[in-house]
Amino acid sequence: xxxxxxxxxxxxxxxxxxxxxxxxxxxxxxxxxxxxxxxxxxxxxxxxxxxxxxxxxxxxxxxxxxxxxxxxxxxxxxxxxxxxxxxxxxxxxxxxxxxxxxxxxxxxxxxxxxxxxxxxxxxxxxxxxxxxxxxxxxxxxxxxxxxxxxxxxxxxxxxxxxxxxxxxxxxxxxxxxxxxxxxxxxxxxxxxxxxxxxxxxxxxxxxxxxxxxxxxxxxxxxxxxxxxxxxxxxxxxxxxxxxxxxxxxxxxxxxxxxxxxxxxxxxxxxxxxxxxxxxxxxx
DNA sequence: TACCAGGCGCGCG
DNA sequence: CGCGCGCATGGT
Numbered sequence: 397x398x399x400x401x402x403x404x405x406x407x408x409x410x411x412x413x414x415x416x417x418x419x420x421x422x423x424x425x426x427x428x429x430x431x432x433x434x435x436x437x438x439x440x441x442x443x444x445x446x447x448x449x450x451x452x453x454x455x456x457x458x459x460x461x462x463x464x465x466x467x468x469x470x471x472x473x474x475x476x477x478x479x480x481x482x483x484x485x486x487x488x489x490x491x492x493x494x495x496x497x498x499x500x501x502x503x504x505x506x507x508x509x510x511x512x513x514x515x516x517x518x519x520x521x522x523x524x525x526x527x528x529x530x531x532x533x534x535x536x537x538x539x540x541x542x543x544x545x546x547x548x549x550x551x552x553x554x555x556x557x558x559x560x561x562x563x564x565x566x567x568x569x570x571x572x573x574x575x576x577x578x579x580x581x582x583x584x585x586x587x588x589x590x591x592x593x594x595x596x597x598x599x600x601x602x603x604x605x606x607x608x609x610x611x612x613x614x615x616x617x618x619x620x621x622x623x624x625x626x627x628x629x630x631x632x633x634x635x636x637x638x639x640x641x642x643x644x645x646x647x648x649x650x651x652x653x654x655x656x657x658x659x660x661x662x663x664x665x666x667x668x669x670x671x672x673x674x675x676x677x678x679x
Numbered sequence: 680t681a682c683c684a685g686g687c688g689c690g691c692g
Numbered sequence: 693c694g695c696g697c698g699c700a701t702g703g704t
Contacts, residue, residue: 416685507685514684517702563700568687604687625685642694643686666685 398455400448406468407446408492409439415493415667417614419506419519420526424538431526432461433499434542436535463494463617471660482635483661486668493663495617500582502543503615504597507607508568521561525549528560549573568602575600582615590618605644619659622650631665 413421413428420431427440427447437450437458450458459465475487498506510518529544529552550573557566576582585596590612597608609623624632624643632638632646640646654661 508687510684511686512684512699513686513701514703517684520702558700561701564687564698565700602687606686610685623685626683627685670685 398450398452400450400455400459400464402446402464404441404444404446404492406472406492407441407462407494409441409446411490411492411667412462412494412496413439415490415663416515416670417663418496418498419510419515419522420543424536429535429538429540431540431543432457433502434531434533436533436538436540437461438536460497463497466494468494471657474657475661475664478661480636482631482668483664486664487661489671490664490667493660493667495619495659495663496614497617498614499543500586500611500615501546501576504582504600504603504607504611505543505569505572507610507614508572508602509562509565510610511565511602511604511607513565517561524560528556546573546576550577565602571601586616590616590620593618594621605647609647613659613662617659620651620656622647622654622658622662624650625666627666627669628662631669635665635669 409427413430418430421428424438425440426442427438430437430439435450435454435457437448437454439446439448439462441447448458448462472487472491475483478484478487506518506522509521513521526541526543529548530541533540533542549569552570554566554570557569562569585593588596593616594608594612597603597611598605603611606623606625609621612618613621613623622628624647629643629646632640632649638646638649640649650662651658
């Protein structure tokens, strides 16, 4: 077993997991089990330290997944020097948030499910999807299920996805699985510019601008991206005194302001706003 | 009971 | 183009 140890200054495990970017994790001992594709890691904070435990073979995978080689001090420095008080404030609260490098296919499926939905229910749907179609695995004696392969999902009917609770998104997921199974590759788009990558994602049935923004940010680490959902709309209205209604224009406003820091600042803001409304985000 | 959640497709003008 | 509507589900 590999144990990766780093400073907790820019890595708060709980905040990173509950800030809405990932839906597959659960509390375990002093921290959380975190799942990605078919892999699992145990992550926790212990005072000054943040610790990740995983299989030796998965060390590189989780080093990348938790974005450990990035300089978060400079992201935070930019936030601290922002002209907007709400950026400073939210960055202080979410100082330990990192943007994870999720598997792009898993991020795509997850954020298609996320539309017009709430986080606890999104987690439940994904958990049931993994439970019924994912490979059964174990880590530290804890049972978990891999994220299902596209092939496995492609073999299921619409009725199955309805029973899983996907509602009107059932066909989005089924058709996406079929298209990947037939050769569509997200990974092959990874060299495109953010703008072109986003345009390709928008061609997918069930993917609109919000989901596309989440996928480029969380599945491709394009930080020049700023997903606008209902929470961010509230932040815009209440904390930026914004008057625009069109989400596309709100998105342009923030991208213009924050450029390459947009994605990080968006997570600070999203986490901060939800924290004020809901006291427990681990559900 | 109506409204809301990390919205999107579709038809209409 | 932009706009309004319907959409599955479960929680307040």
